[in-house]
Amino acid sequence: MSDVLVFAEHLQGNLTDSTFELLGKGRELAQTTGGHLIAALLGKGVEPLTEQMGVAHKVVMVEHQQLAAFNPEAYAIALKAVVQSLNPSIILIPYTSMGMDLASALSADLGIPLAAYVSEVKIEDGTLMTVSQMYGGKVNVESEFSGNPKIVSVLAGAFPAEAGKVEGTPVIETMEAPNALANLRVTFKQWIEPEGGDVDITQQDVLVSIGRGIQSQENIPMVEELARKLGGALSASRPIIDNKWLPKSRQVGKSGLKVKPRLYLALGISGAPEHIEGMKDAELIIAVNSDPNAPIFEYAHYGVVGDLFDLLPILKEKLGG
Amino acid sequence: MHIIVPLRQVPDLVEDLEIDASGKDLDREWLKYKMNEFDDHALEEALLLKEEVGGAVTAVALDGGEVDKLLFTAAAKGADRLVKVRGDFPTPLNSHAMARALAGAIQGLDYDLILTGVQAVDELDGQVGVLLAHYLGIPHVSVVTDVQVHDGKAVVHKEYAGGVMGEFDVILPAVLGIQAARQTPRYAPVSRVRMAMRKSTIEEVSAEASAEGAPDIRKLFKPEKGAGAQMLEGSPEAVAEKIIHILKEKGIVQ
Numbered sequence: 001m002s003d004v005l006v007f008a009e010h011l012q013g014n015l016t017d018s019t020f021e022l023l024g025k026g027r028e029l030a031q032t033t034g035g036h037l038i039a040a041l042l043g044k045g046v047e048p049l050t051e052q053m054g055v056a057h058k059v060v061m062v063e064h065q066q067l068a069a070f071n072p073e074a075y076a077i078a079l080k081a082v083v084q085s086l087n088p089s090i091i092l093i094p095y096t097s098m099g100m101d102l103a104s105a106l107s108a109d110l111g112i113p114l115a116a117y118v119s120e121v122k123i124e125d126g127t128l129m130t131v132s133q134m135y136g137g138k139v140n141v142e143s144e145f146s147g148n149p150k151i152v153s154v155l156a157g158a159f160p161a162e163a164g165k166v167e168g169t170p171v172i173e174t175m176e177a178p179n180a181l182a183n184l185r186v187t188f189k190q191w192i193e194p195e196g197g198d199v200d201i202t203q204q205d206v207l208v209s210i211g212r213g214i215q216s217q218e219n220i221p222m223v224e225e226l227a228r229k230l231g232g233a234l235s236a237s238r239p240i241i242d243n244k245w246l247p248k249s250r251q252v253g254k255s256g257l258k259v260k261p262r263l264y265l266a267l268g269i270s271g272a273p274e275h276i277e278g279m280k281d282a283e284l285i286i287a288v289n290s291d292p293n294a295p296i297f298e299y300a301h302y303g304v305v306g307d308l309f310d311l312l313p314i315l316k317e318k319l320g321g
Numbered sequence: 322m323h324i325i326v327p328l329r330q331v332p333d334l335v336e337d338l339e340i341d342a343s344g345k346d347l348d349r350e351w352l353k354y355k356m357n358e359f360d361d362h363a364l365e366e367a368l369l370l371k372e373e374v375g376g377a378v379t380a381v382a383l384d385g386g387e388v389d390k391l392l393f394t395a396a397a398k399g400a401d402r403l404v405k406v407r408g409d410f411p412t413p414l415n416s417h418a419m420a421r422a423l424a425g426a427i428q429g430l431d432y433d434l435i436l437t438g439v440q441a442v443d444e445l446d447g448q449v450g451v452l453l454a455h456y457l458g459i460p461h462v463s464v465v466t467d468v469q470v471h472d473g474k475a476v477v478h479k480e481y482a483g484g485v486m487g488e489f490d491v492i493l494p495a496v497l498g499i500q501a502a503r504q505t506p507r508y509a510p511v512s513r514v515r516m517a518m519r520k521s522t523i524e525e526v527s528a529e530a531s532a533e534g535a536p537d538i539r540k541l542f543k544p545e546k547g548a549g550a551q552m553l554e555g556s557p558e559a560v561a562e563k564i565i566h567i568l569k570e571k572g573i574v575q
């Protein structure tokens with residue numbers, strides 16, 4: 001009743017960083033509730049992954065062919081069965097592509113409350129409290145829950161992964177796969193790998209990164225020139241990629257790449273949580289944005305409130321040849 | 322092929338957001354709203370599918386704010402039918418309540434496919450699309466970037482980190498949470514929206530919705546200012562100098 005359950009997310013055979021972030025946080029929460037930290041591991045042939053989850057007291061494993069690759073319907077069925085059998089007090093699910101499918105499904109299916117976009121979780125006087133980053137990171141919402149269980153869907157990168165990276169041999173409990181997996185309406189077909197790009201932005205020392213503030217495709221050569229002068233490459237936020245102004249391989253963030261350059265120069269990027277998770281660990285972040293309230297300024301080391309088009313030509317000129 | 326696209330308005334983040342006197346909601350009196358950008362992608366994908374395989378697109382929105390304009394804009398872009406859902410909805414309207422109201426309204430309509438935006442910036446208690454699928458008892462896939470339909474099923478691509486995608490077959494009817502349409506959402510000039518206002522009618526249906534399923538909001542607060550960046554001030558000249566100085570200090574430029 002006071003246990004903390006973590007959905008152990010894995011993609012193409014590897015546990016994701018989010019899983020370790022949640023395991024670390026989950027362990028801390030379980031200490032407060034006086035319960036156990038339990039990981040729900042759904043998949044096929046996934047037992048070797050349990051060795052990386054030494055921080056958990058127990059791993060509950062459900063194996064089935066339909067769980068071999070993530071499937072929103074199959075995973076929701078299996079996770080629901082785990083929750084119903086364990087009746088944990090807190091369920092931690094990453095706010096990732098998989099977690100988005102699972103957390104809301106579980107909430108609707110079991111009629112239990114859910115907070116998404118969570119960046120902070122605490123137990124205060126026996127009450128679970130969360131902070132969610134809403135409105136693109138511009139306003140935070142502090143919430144509390146009553147009753148058990150409840151679902152907390154946590155932003156990637158909200159907690160250190162290190163605390164969850166403990167090797168060991170947790171108790172493994174195998175649960176029988178629910179019969180409903182035999183009758184699915186969603187079927188996984190295949191993986192599609194991203195096309196390789198001309199540059200690998202994860203290997204660059206310097207990234208000049210552009211967002212919707214760049215306004216049009218015609219302005220891209222100008223920033224490309226700046227990137228060249230700084231000995232780096234261009235990267236971008238999602239809308240630039242969706243507009244097909246740059247290839248997908250240049251996207252930083254949740255559904256793009258995680259980068260850690262020595263310099264990340266963010267031009268006209270607001271700093272939505274989905275972007276921040278991809279670049280917040282850069283060594284030096286300088287952000288230029290015309291909106292003084294842009295969330296990017298909370299993560300940048302240096303900020304400039306102003307029009308990027310005023311600054312850019314001068315910066316380029318001063319950098320010379 | 323009958324496609325339903327639920328549309329909603331969200332606060333325009335370009336504007337300043339203020340917190341109201343209760344401390345538990347945004348001050349909505351002067352708030353500027355716009356269509357949730359992912360809903361715009363869902364509508365675009367729906368219109369493209371209709372162009373490919375035929376059928377109709379119905380835009381559905383819950384009553385409130387400038388909902389009529391939202392629906393007429395959808396008509397101007399090509400939606401065939403407009404439905405406004407009325408009811409005694411809780412405020413602020415959370416995702417669970419919105420999904421229940423939409424489910425109530427959509428139950429009475431014909432549909433093969435429901436396309437929602439993958440998320441919105443105000444979904445504290447989860448994604449409306451996924452909740453809606455469960456209230457309707459149909460499957461869902463979210464974070465979808467590609468949809469094809471044939472023989473009573475959809476073939477979709479779901480995106481994960483790093484641009485890796487999974488391909489799925491989904492038996493219809495289903496809800497898909499659209500991340501990005503195949504092309505940039507089309508633009509509806511004001512003249513066309515005005516014409517839609519004259520020519521289209523908005524049907525009204527009523528639905529009920531409880532807000533259960535969300536946590537209790539204690540308070541809203543702005544992220545701490547100054548917790549982050551050291552601000553560089555002055556003319557563009559002076560700022561450029563300062564940036565170059567920092568880069569030299571860190572050994573990034575000579």
Ligand SMILES: Cc1cc2nc3c(=O)[nH]c(=O)nc-3n(C[C@H](O)[C@H](O)[C@H](O)COP(=O)(O)OP(=O)(O)OC[C@H]3O[C@@H](n4cnc5c(N)ncnc54)[C@H](O)[C@@H]3O)c2cc1C
Binds near residue numbers: 268278
């Ligand atoms: C499942 C999912 C995955 C996602 N994955 C990613 C991802 O991987 N990467 C990603 O980036 N996003 C991702 N997003 C999208 C994310 O939610 C935001 O929509 C996106 O990051 C916003 O991009 P932006 O900052 O460029 O645009 P906006 O939020 O529109 O910001 C533009 C900024 O430019 C500023 N600006 C405008 N003009 C100027 C000027 N002349 N000078 C200076 N500043 C100016 C504005 O003040 C504003 O702050 C994802 C969303 C979902 C739902």
Ligand SMILES: Nc1ncnc2c1ncn2[C@@H]1O[C@H](COP(=O)(O)O)[C@@H](O)[C@H]1O
Binds near residue numbers: 507508
């Ligand atoms: N895709 C587009 N095609 C043409 N004009 C556009 C487009 N998007 C925006 N605009 C123009 O920009 C103005 C602001 O648009 P918006 O950002 O949608 O409020 C509109 O009044 C249009 O004149």
